[in-house]
Amino acid sequence: MDKQGSDRHLYEVLVEVRHKEKIADPEGNTIKKALSALGYDRVSRVSVGKAIRVQISADNETEALNQVDKMTQRLLANPVLENYSISVEESNSHA
Amino acid sequence: MPNLIGIVVFPGTNCEFDVAEAVEAVGGNYRFIFHLDKELSDIDAVVIAGGFAHGDYLRPGAIARFSPIMESIEKFAEDGRPVIGICNGFQVLTEAGLLPGALQKNSNLTFLCEPTVLNIETNETPFTSKLSPGSKVKLFINHFSGNYTCNxxxxxxxxxxxxxxxxxxxxxxxxxxxxxxxxxxxxxxxGLMPHPERAIDELLGSDDGLKFFKSLINL
Structure with a gap:
């Protein structure tokens, strides 16, 4: 850790990456068909994306979210195909 | 002197030897370039060969795009020199922002490995200069994410x-x-999804790929 002994916290940040509305989701559509074959005929949409959990140390929650937002824009999501949302799942003080 | 072709190899690349064979078949020379290298000064044209760079983890091309060689390739491209991406190489180039758009999963969610007929739309590129616009070629596709998408x-x-x-x-x-x-x-x-390097002999079902490499060699 780069700032040991400071009041940094450890955050678990969840990045959810999903297809944009206009982008075909063949996997989601196939699962939807399988669900309807099982009798779940009220399911109107199934969308398959990715959940990426990032553990990161930061001074506060805002900084943790900003860092993960930057890395998501650079690497974790492709802006042509995907949207994303970011949320903090957990935070723990450094021991 | 024919052009020296630099063939980029990431961990998981698997078409580099086919590209090398195709370059040799038209009388060219090549050198493999490992993704951790940065040196391109002796190279006349770069080919990013197909395969599954870095296991296609996250998205095809997403990790490869940050390999050390990519910075040199971006400069090489900015200087106006030829950079060709075949299949996974095309995916790397879109992830790197050197080509617009993206390749998403095939619409039928099936890995496609088959011959396909293509129309040549332009010969004003270093990879199609010896082909005629409007002509048809038979090449092979071999991909899961080849569905070209853009806004x-x-x-x-x-x-x-x-x-x-x-x-x-x-x-x-x-x-x-x-x-x-x-x-x-x-x-x-x-960037292109079909593999011209796999169509270099009638014995393989087509030799239409040779003209792409002749284009690249004799710039």
């Missing part, structure tokens, strides 16, 4: 700048406007 503005730009290089006759993967290959606005960066 309406990008599509308009591709059309108005004549940047669509190859189109499928029988769109096998759901690509926007049957697009199988494109180039950048300055025409020196070309």
């Amino acid at each position: 309406d503005q990008t599509l308009q730009e591709l059309k108005s700048n004549n940047q669509i290089v190859l189109t499928y006759l029988n769109n096998p993967n759901g690509s926007t406007q049957n697009i199988a290959g494109i180039c950048n606005a300055t025409r020196n960066v070309v």
Whole structure:
């Protein structure tokens, strides 16, 4: 850790990456068909994306979210195909 | 002297020897370039070969795009020198922002490995200069994420700048406007999903791929 002994916290940040509305989701559509074959005929949409959990140390929650937002824009999501949302799942003080 | 072709190899690349064979078949020379290298000063044209760079983790090309060699390739491309991405190489070039759009999963969610007929849309690129616009070629596709996708503005730009290089006759993967290959606005960066390096002998079912490599060798 780069700032040991400071009041940094450890955050678990969840990045959810999903297809944009206009982008075909063949996997989601196939699962939807399988669900309807099982009798779940009220399911109107199934969308398959990715959940990426990032553990990161930061001074506060805002900084943790900003860092993960930057890395998501650079690497974790492709802006042509995907949207994303970011949320903090957990935070723990450094021991 | 024929051009020296630099063939980029990431962990997981698996078409580098086919590309090397194709370059030799038309009388060219090549050198493999490992993704941790940065040196391109002796190279006349770069080919990013197909495969599954870095296991296709996250998205095809997403990790490869940050390999050390990519910084050199970006400069090489900025200087107007030829950069060709085949299949996974095309995916790397879109992830790197050297070509617009993206390749998403095939619309039928099936890995496609089959011959396909393509229309040559332009010969104004370093990889198609010896082909005639409107002519047809038979090449092989071998991909899961070959469905070319872009927004309406990008599509308009591709059309108005004549940047669509190859189109499928029988769109096998759901690509926007049957697009199988494109180039950048300055025409020196070309990406395509089909594999010309696998079509270099009638014994393999087609030798239509030779003309692509002849184009690249004799710039």
